[in-house]
Amino acid sequence: MARPSGSAVWLRATLCACVAAAVLATYLQASSAAGARAHATRNRPVEQQGDGYVSSRECRACHLDHHATWSASYHRTMTKPATPEYVFGDFGAGELEHDGFRVALRQEHGRFFMDEREIVLVTGSHHMQVYWYETGRGRELGQVPFIYLKPERRWIPRTMAFLREPGKLRPAETGRWNVACITCHATHGQPRIGENASLDTRVAELGIACEACHGPGRAHVQRHRSPMARYAAHARGGGDGSIVNPGRLPHDRASQICGQCHAMWQFQNAAAQTRWAQEGFAYRPGDETDKTRWLFSVSRAARDKRIGDVVRDNPDYAFGQFWRDGQARVSGREFHGVSDSPCYERGELSCLSCHAMHQAADDTRSRALWADDQLHPGHDGDRACLQCHGEIARGVAAHTRHDAESAGSRCYNCHMPYTSYGLLKAIRSHEISVPTVAETVATGRPNACNLCHLDKSLGWTARALSARGADAPAPELTGDQQAIAASVLHATRGDAGQRALIAWAFGWEPARRAAGEHWIAPHLGVLLDDPYDAVRFIAERSLRALPGYASELDRLRYDFVRAPGSRKAVAPEIGRLAAARSHTQPANPAVLLGEGGALDAPTLARLLAARDHRPVTLLE
Numbered sequence: 360m361a362r363p364s365g366s367a368v369w370l371r372a373t374l375c376a377c378v379a380a381a382v383l384a385t386y387l388q389a390s391s392a393a394g395a396r397a398h399a400t401r402n403r404p405v406e407q408q409g410d411g412y413v414s415s416r417e418c419r420a421c422h423l424d425h426h427a428t429w430s431a432s433y434h435r436t437m438t439k440p441a442t443p444e445y446v447f448g449d450f451g452a453g454e455l456e457h458d459g460f461r462v463a464l465r466q467e468h469g470r471f472f473m474d475e476r477e478i479v480l481v482t483g484s485h486h487m488q489v490y491w492y493e494t495g496r497g498r499e500l501g502q503v504p505f506i507y508l509k510p511e512r513r514w515i516p517r518t519m520a521f522l523r524e525p526g527k528l529r530p531a532e533t534g535r536w537n538v539a540c541i542t543c544h545a546t547h548g549q550p551r552i553g554e555n556a557s558l559d560t561r562v563a564e565l566g567i568a569c570e571a572c573h574g575p576g577r578a579h580v581q582r583h584r585s586p587m588a589r590y591a592a593h594a595r596g597g598g599d600g601s602i603v604n605p606g607r608l609p610h611d612r613a614s615q616i617c618g619q620c621h622a623m624w625q626f627q628n629a630a631a632q633t634r635w636a637q638e639g640f641a642y643r644p645g646d647e648t649d650k651t652r653w654l655f656s657v658s659r660a661a662r663d664k665r666i667g668d669v670v671r672d673n674p675d676y677a678f679g680q681f682w683r684d685g686q687a688r689v690s691g692r693e694f695h696g697v698s699d700s701p702c703y704e705r706g707e708l709s710c711l712s713c714h715a716m717h718q719a720a721d722d723t724r725s726r727a728l729w730a731d732d733q734l735h736p737g738h739d740g741d742r743a744c745l746q747c748h749g750e751i752a753r754g755v756a757a758h759t760r761h762d763a764e765s766a767g768s769r770c771y772n773c774h775m776p777y778t779s780y781g782l783l784k785a786i787r788s789h790e791i792s793v794p795t796v797a798e799t800v801a802t803g804r805p806n807a808c809n810l811c812h813l814d815k816s817l818g819w820t821a822r823a824l825s826a827r828g829a830d831a832p833a834p835e836l837t838g839d840q841q842a843i844a845a846s847v848l849h850a851t852r853g854d855a856g857q858r859a860l861i862a863w864a865f866g867w868e869p870a871r872r873a874a875g876e877h878w879i880a881p882h883l884g885v886l887l888d889d890p891y892d893a894v895r896f897i898a899e900r901s902l903r904a905l906p907g908y909a910s911e912l913d914r915l916r917y918d919f920v921r922a923p924g925s926r927k928a929v930a931p932e933i934g935r936l937a938a939a940r941s942h943t944q945p946a947n948p949a950v951l952l953g954e955g956g957a958l959d960a961p962t963l964a965r966l967l968a969a970r971d972h973r974p975v976t977l978l979e
């Protein structure tokens with residue numbers, strides 16, 4: 360999402376500086392005089408093929424099935440014109456107001472408006488949608504300061520959709536789509552920054568289309584125009600090199616195609632950046648990315664001076680995306696995780712080992728089920744790992760030390776736990792690693808065991824791991840780490856990033872089952888008044904997942920957006936409700952549960968007083 364990538368840093372240096380200048384005023388006058396509102400596409404980034412790109416329309420006739428599966432994917436609908444087909448936000452909502460920011464939304468004859476400005480593009484179609492209006496300055500877009508959440512069916516202020524230090528995000532921005540979002544949310548985007556910071560932005564296609572992954576298709580289409588050539592190619596099989604098939608590339612090249620957008624890169628030099636500002640990226644699918652850009656993997660800071668320099672000079676940027684040991688901690692960095700995995704470094708793992716960009720003909724799942732995460736059949740489970748680690752299939756329980764059917768035996772739950780944050784949720788780490796207590800002590804990242812055993816301490820996990828001969832030597836633990844559940848320490852003393860992950864885990868069904876859920880509500884109650892918007896949002900969602908609490912939250916009219924004063928009374932009320940429900944449960948000091956179901960208030964207060972208030976801004 361809003362990420363200060365190399366391009367955005369650059370944006371600040373050039374666009375913002377220039378845009379602020381008087382030049383812009385002149386531009387504004389000129390464009391409005393020209394009757395800027397006349398035609399919607401005139402004032403927004405426009406689709407125009409070139410550089411060998413021909414668009415998905417050209418592929419459909421010969422590849423009906425591939426076109427159909429792609430059409431059902433969220434990649435296709437990533438960025439689209441603001442037509443009734445693609446807009447799902449409620450533009451009948453009328454006036455929206457937050458923190459002195461007020462906009463009026465309306466819909467008229469299939470067109471959408473914010474105040475008097477027309478909405479021309481939308482970004483996002485799965486979890487949330489962002490709206491862009493024409494600014495009238497060339498093809499520059501402005502962002503509506505409210506975002507629509509799809510599952511919750513509600514508008515929230517843009518400032519509250521991210522895990523940001525409170526008060527540190529501007530409600531609205533202009534020009535960001537043209538120079539930042541365009542790099543990952545469109546196919547072959549070209550910002551085309553002209554004199555006086557004017558923007559004549561083009562894309563080969565809106566959304567992530569065929570050629571984003573297969574490369575420019577003109578030569579391929581021309582070659583296959585003749586039925587003879589088509590027949591020959593089909594009969595011969597094996598491809599003819601006129602187009603990239605990621606499935607035939609070595610695992611690293613194939614994964615780099617995804618890494619274009621699912622990773623953080625920097626330009627090789629200023630010339631490359633200048634070139635990009637006009638012509639888009641020089642990288643083409645199938646290339647070795649390093650030739651044109653370099654991967655910003657904090658895990659390699661010690662080995663790569665360029666990375667080391669950024670980490671040293673801009674630690675907030677580095678650690679807003681990565682844990683201290685270099686594991687990715689935000690969404691959209693999957694390629695860093697995958698390429699740091701032993702299975703990739705010493706084996707052939709790629710994104711395509713688990714993900715299927717086209718649903719196979721013999722896949723019996725519904726299209727919608729496939730489209731959600733686009734995994735091969737069964738690869739939402741152990742099959743993804745067992746395709747290479749088959750020997751473990753012979754004794755899963757012996758390996759996991761859990762009942763073979765238990766959630767505690769699923770490979771992903773221990774080796775790819777939910778330790779990344781993004782899109783107002785926790786996301787699976789894409790670095791295949793082994794759970795240790797040491798990682799939690801050294802980096803603050805919850806380990807896989809404690810993310811499910813929410814009621815257990817780090818001491819308990821250290822003992823369980825050393826019983827299996829792993830995680831030796833056990834790190835030294837404090838008294839609290841020995842006695843109190845790791846989740847409770849993170850929820851109370853942890854920083855905002857840790858609190859968000861734990862708030863999410865408190866609602867994760869396998870964890871609620873493993874740890875028992877009667878003690879969780881009061882801890883979520885405390886997080887309902889967290890200073891960080893994202894933490895409150897996630898806490899509310901998790902609490903609603905606990906039986907009986909959704910109606911209580913409705914009754915209390917809890918809303919994470921509302922002013923702090925209106926939230927204060929909620930935690931004690933949730934605490935009372937929880938106590939009334941769990942008064943027959945045995946006391947459990949590890950989760951601060953006292954006799955009669957009430958929280959151990961003095962310990963809670965002690966831990967809250969020790970909270971890590973360091974400002975956290977996660978750059979998803």
Ligand code: HEC
Binds near residue numbers: 361483535623
């Ligand atoms: C470096 C690549 C990159 C850039 C730049 C980028 N995004 Fe994204 N964005 C992603 C990826 C990858 C995802 C999917 C994350 C996931 O599903 O875990 C995503 C997801 C999203 C989503 C959620 C989509 C949905 O359907 O729910 C929105 C909205 C979004 N981005 C908006 C933006 C905006 C606005 C910008 C510019 C300010 C931007 N992004 C810049 C890569 C990027």
Ligand code: HEC
Binds near residue numbers: 415418425434604717
């Ligand atoms: C997000 C990336 C992505 C997009 C977008 C995409 N593809 Fe693909 N496509 C792939 C990958 C990866 C494979 C390799 C399949 C595999 O091995 O899993 C593939 C395979 C194919 C193949 C089959 C090659 C074979 O193995 O016989 C065709 C044909 C194809 N794609 C056409 C298209 C068309 C046409 C579109 C657009 C309508 C499209 N693709 C969009 C990633 C993509």
Ligand code: HEC
Binds near residue numbers: 414415569576584594
């Ligand atoms: C005029 C027909 C035609 C058009 C248009 C066409 N293709 Fe193909 N494509 C073929 C044929 C024929 C093959 C040979 C493979 C086969 O059918 O078995 C092929 C193969 C492919 C493959 C697999 C290549 C390999 O090495 O395995 C991909 C990927 C692909 N096409 C993508 C695209 C994309 C993307 C577009 C649009 C930009 C496109 N095609 C447009 C006819 C066409």
Ligand code: HEC
Binds near residue numbers: 436616
């Ligand atoms: C041009 C940029 C781009 C490329 C190339 C790309 N992606 Fe994405 N991908 C995105 C963005 C942006 C999103 C967010 C879309 C959404 O969820 O609405 C996304 C979403 C996804 C999702 C989540 C879908 C969902 O459930 O919402 C998966 C899985 C994914 N990509 C895998 C891949 C893989 C694997 C490849 C390589 C074969 C790849 N992507 C190539 C930009 C890209």
Ligand code: HEC
Binds near residue numbers: 621708
């Ligand atoms: C070992 C299997 C595996 C590999 C390899 C893998 N993924 Fe995933 N990925 C998954 C699974 C499983 C999920 C769904 C997680 C869940 O259920 O929450 C997922 C989810 C995602 C999502 C959606 C995250 C979200 O919750 O919004 C994106 C985006 C994604 N993967 C991209 C990639 C990319 C890009 C690569 C390669 C760089 C890759 N994945 C490699 C297994 C894998």
Ligand code: HEC
Binds near residue numbers: 709770792793
């Ligand atoms: C494409 C094949 C492939 C897939 C898929 C795969 N791995 Fe691996 N994995 C390997 C290879 C090869 C190694 C390196 C083995 C070696 O060096 O002996 C490895 C190493 C590992 C290691 C580290 C072993 C060590 O000694 O450091 C772990 C843990 C692991 N894999 C777990 C998993 C899990 C869990 C999954 C599924 C989420 C998975 N792997 C998916 C091929 C794969």
Ligand code: HEC
Binds near residue numbers: 744759767771772
């Ligand atoms: C309950 C947690 C847990 C689950 C579930 C789990 N593992 Fe592991 N795994 C570990 C731990 C801990 C280690 C570290 C070495 C050890 O203790 O044996 C490990 C090590 C590994 C290794 C490297 C060493 C070896 O034993 O070969 C591989 C490969 C591996 N796991 C694959 C898998 C696969 C495949 C699955 C799913 C069938 C799986 N694991 C499920 C905890 C788990």
Ligand code: HEC
Binds near residue numbers: 760765767794809823
């Ligand atoms: C996704 C959830 C999940 C994960 C991850 C998980 N477990 Fe478990 N664990 C369970 C469940 C459920 C049980 C109950 C017995 C069963 O299902 O086998 C359990 C039981 C246990 C037990 C025995 C019961 C007890 O309370 O003494 C131990 C010890 C244990 N797990 C240790 C671990 C360790 C160590 C790890 C990390 C390597 C781990 N678990 C990861 C879910 C999980």
